[in-house]
Amino acid sequence: MSEINKLDELSRRSFMASAAKGCLGVTIAGTAQELFAPAAIAADPDTVAKGGGKAKSVIYLFMSGGMTHLDTFDPKPDAPVEYRGPTKAIKTNADGVRLGHYMSNLAGQADKIALVRSMSSTQGAHGPGRYFMRTSYSQRASIVHPSAGAWVTRLKQRANDNLPAFVTVGTGNEHPGAGFFEPQYAPLPVGDAAAGLKNVRRLHNISEDQFNKQLVLRRLLDTQFDERFHKGQKNVRAYNQVFEEAVKLMNSEDLEAFDIRKESKKVHQAYGDHSFAKGVLLARRLVERGVRFIDVGFGGFDWHNDNFDQCESKLPILDQALSALLAELDSKGLLESTLVVVATEFGRTPKITQERSGRNHFPKAFSYLLAGGGIKGGQVYGQTDETGSNVIKDKVGGPDFNATIGHAMGVPHDLALMSPSRRPFKMGAREGKPLTKLFG
């Protein structure tokens, strides 16, 4: 047999050998069984009785910088002008639910949404604020806590073994990700939704034939190494596995989930042109293929200056993409199984600053939005006073909110897992209580 024929023979064998289940962004350090059975915990009957456990996926939209509550989800048309500014409250298709006038598209979808107007926190700086809302814990220098997405990944079985369970889109460097959990629960970060996943196509100068030959050569070069170390070294086995998975993914049909160019022009237009809108569209595609948690970041909400110019410029982008998403999920029959949330680190000072017509950081009161995944639409939860300065009814903290996500997904928000330093942590921290009233 000639050398090249020998390679081809090996090539066939190596492709037949492909075994375990797929895992992108996942560390393989044990047997497939250990790795791919993340605590198959069935939804607790009590959760189901309270309307939870209906969601299969979460689309978590994070408005980074601190989104103004007075101009979006908690408008105050009767407050003095130095509070409300030029923002008007508009009617929606849900009785008694009003929105800031920048959210005109969403007004037509209000029957699908629940507004929580009583969010409150004590974290007034951006980094710690975002960290707290995403993890339920205050930022510490000695540990990194898992984000809500990592908790869902850890506690809920995968729906699609070929794709990662947790994806972040445009969330930047500071995302807590898997925290102290094993790297296998870490999100796969996508920087630019329009560009999709990196390095999943062969380099243009490499033919398929050469590529296959390369794979075989890799095996051949490692023959002796594998003879010595394959058996006793987990990490060596892991490297065999990830290469197999990588090649499998390159040939996988699910890969096109990351390619938003597959969507029609009409759909692109419905979501809008901004990179955030592309992220939302990508999230919808991933939900359709069983990805559990997609965290899409939208930066630049820190409006110390020119708050109302900023509203004009930025909020329509959110309004358009969010409304398109809700409409599409509804028409595709995915709304009941997909929890959509709009989160942020804090609100903005109700009183507009004179010199700069801006609003400063305000953790005392702010608003979140939830839709789908068993949430009853057309409702408002909690209340702030007449200027949006104090929560006067049903105060909700970050841990409560994350517990609510857990409730919707049917995972135990109060299950304690140990950190490597052997301290117990929960998805909803010590105090989190799910907002079961929001569920239908």
Add this chain to the structure above:
Amino acid sequence: MKRYFPATLALVVAIGSADAAPRTKPLALSEVLRVAGKIDDLLEKDLNSKKLKSLPAISDDAFVRRAYVSIVGRIPTAQEAASFLDNEGRDKQTKLIETLVSSPGYDSSAFNYFADLLRLQTTHEQYGLGWHVWLRNSLAKDKPWDQLANEMLSAEGHSVKNPAVGYYLRDRGMLLDNVSNTVQVFLGHQIGCAQCHDHPFDKWTQMEYYELAAFSGGVRYNSQEARDAMTKVITHAKKNHPQMARATKSKDRKVRDRAQKNIYKRANGEMRYVFRDFNKNEVIENDKQKLKLPDDYQYDDADPGEEIEPATLFGLKVKNVKPEHRRQVFADWLTSPENPYFAKVIANRLWDRTFGHGLVDPIDDWNSKSIGSHPEVLKYLEQVMKGVNFRTRDFERILYHTKLFQREVSLEAATPGTEYHFVGPQLRRLSAEELYDSFTVLAFGNTDDNINYSLEAKWQEHKSNINGLLALSAPKLIQAGKDAQTAETARRDYSTKNRQLQTEMNKARNAGNLKEVTRLRKRQDALRREGKRKRSEMSEGMSMVMRRYPGREAKASINMRASEYPTPFKANHLVRQFGGSDRNTTESAHPMASVPQALTLLNGQIANSAENRKSKIFEALSEITNPEMRLEYLFLAFYSSRPTAQEKEEFLPLAGNAKDLFTLARAMLTSKRYLFMQ
């Protein structure tokens, strides 16, 4: 530097002077070899008692790769490997170790290790860059580990005067966490649980935690210099506004207070943008400030909110510590040779770094019963660490000269947290930085001398800017304040205009009016150009206050090693993808496999390492015409070895044409033989 231990203990702890110069010269080689031999004897004795046999010595090619990766943090170049293999000298191993340990490559690799341990963030505010430069220089100059730790833990002042304050600024506002990190990093104990309640598995109580943290109870983070400058401005303002100055002396208290407040508010407003970040980059000690128990303190030995006196956790006891000496006493206690853990913990950490497993494992979860797998070795290493005066380079040098360092790796991975008999070192994947640096070797050859001097230069520039600012007279300070305000307003105007254009553009785009979009984009470009022009015309004072993150400006070039970059790397960077530290928690780097790593090696630009016409490998291959020599070159470049007879037979047919040869090179890059170190 004065030491403030109570007099009775002063004798025990007053070893060495902690000035900037190294305390001792490097150890003589004969002494290094003697100590290394003793370590081997102790290990051998242990193996004999367990009826185990140590593994055989490794081959030359495995040794040269291990020596380069372990000591200088990168693979050798093809030439470096060949020259070692061809050397027939009997003590060539010893000589290579000696050369590598004193080379700049060692400094680069050691910096990555300690930066991860200390959670260094170059790009954090302004102090981060100073801390980075300080740490890098300290390690290169062999500042002993106890001195390095002492300088950081007792550091006081503004970061431009004492960059070691970075250790505290890193955790500004999170002092209690800083304390648990300190104990974990330097003393190998995890006391974090006791921050909120008595430790459930260990003996530490919340009270003990607070007593230890109380040493740092006086730490504050605002700048005395900024305050002095402000006083200058206020005095000046009073002189120029006699009416206001008179009001501050009014008999009516209300008038007096209001005037005082107004004058301060005004000065504050004027100087706001000048001192915005500067103000936070300092650590000062407030003698009157004490640590208090939390409001939810639940035990009977004290009341919530009670002030706590400092006390040590173990080892030497202290009492009646003067408030102004608290942190110095803490630093002295922690780094003292009498401290029961300080020397042992760093010795064990470096042992783990060299051989892949701790004598005490895990390396940062000790308790009073930790004796490790080899109590005698551990005890001896502690002695050695003290004997080399905490010069970590010398300590590691000794480890590299042991027979253990030259043995084959064990076939079985040791289980983390269990005892290992050290029949040989552990197999390990190259760390993220080692891999990155090895890619630079393939592309550029030896990159050890490509130092990023802009880090130091940017820091010096920042320092002289700050010192210049503080030296300004009051009127000039006020002018700088005004300039800064003008710059800030200009910046805001620019972003307002830019945003308005963006809004219009979005509307036009949604309406499908592409002509309008083009017109607006042109206007936006013009605005950008104008902004750039204005910035270049700014006064020095203005541009200085605009430069808020000097660490980000210290750009490295492509032929430099990972240690030359401002860190941490961004989440999508190659170093992070391969498990490089995010510098959020101590030692967060990891060597675990992931699918994106495989995708990068298969399909990223890195896959073209050999094929890239500018790369060192391409250059070398294009000069070799003989297929056999080409094959040999590839093996040397990737594996630091020459192909065996069998390998020649298998791969020589590929070396005949370029396409197949590059395919082989790509396959080598993805092979475990490349990614791992035996």
